[in-house]
Amino acid sequence: MDGQLQRNLGANLRKWRTKRQLSQEALADVLAVHRTYMGGIERGERNLTLRSVEQIAETLHLDPLELLRDQSSG
Amino acid sequence: MDGQLQRNLGANLRKWRTKRQLSQEALADVLAVHRTYMGGIERGERNLTLRSVEQIAETLHLDPLELLRDQSSG
Numbered sequence: 180m181d182g183q184l185q186r187n188l189g190a191n192l193r194k195w196r197t198k199r200q201l202s203q204e205a206l207a208d209v210l211a212v213h214r215t216y217m218g219g220i221e222r223g224e225r226n227l228t229l230r231s232v233e234q235i236a237e238t239l240h241l242d243p244l245e246l247l248r249d250q251s252s253g
Numbered sequence: 254m255d256g257q258l259q260r261n262l263g264a265n266l267r268k269w270r271t272k273r274q275l276s277q278e279a280l281a282d283v284l285a286v287h288r289t290y291m292g293g294i295e296r297g298e299r300n301l302t303l304r305s306v307e308q309i310a311e312t313l314h315l316d317p318l319e320l321l322r323d324q325s326s327g
Contacts, residue, residue, distance in 0.1 A: 184303040184317060226302045229258040229321070243258060244318060247303070 186223030
């Protein structure tokens with residue numbers, strides 16, 4: 180369980196990005212974070228705060244809870 | 254939007270606690286946090302990390318996403 184939310188977030192962001200054929204660097208630019216930090220988020224390595232999750236969701240016009248949900252199946 | 258997740262968390266935790274007729278101090282003890290910090294969480298003032306939310310959920314045997322969801326209506 181521990182770290183599951185951040186892993187879900189990373190997987191969902193990566194899926195969102197690749198569906199739009201954006202590079203990690205391009206998404207990092209959109210979110211105003213460094214490219215290496217973006218990589219860490221996508222790999223589920225970053226223990227983000229709730230507000231950071233909200234800011235990402237707001238920027239991408241997504242539901243923050245959807246970003247945290249396990250969408251690996253289906 | 255900003256701060257909505259932490260406000261949902263606080264409201265849901267308070268609802269969970271009062272339903273069980275636990276004091277804020279008792280819940281703070283269960284979660285191994287200071288009583289004043291517990292108060293801040295319940296008031297939605299604490300910008301917790303994803304792992305902290307998971308730890309709270311795990312300790313209380315709740316779904317972390319349910320804790321973050323707006324359950325004020327219905």
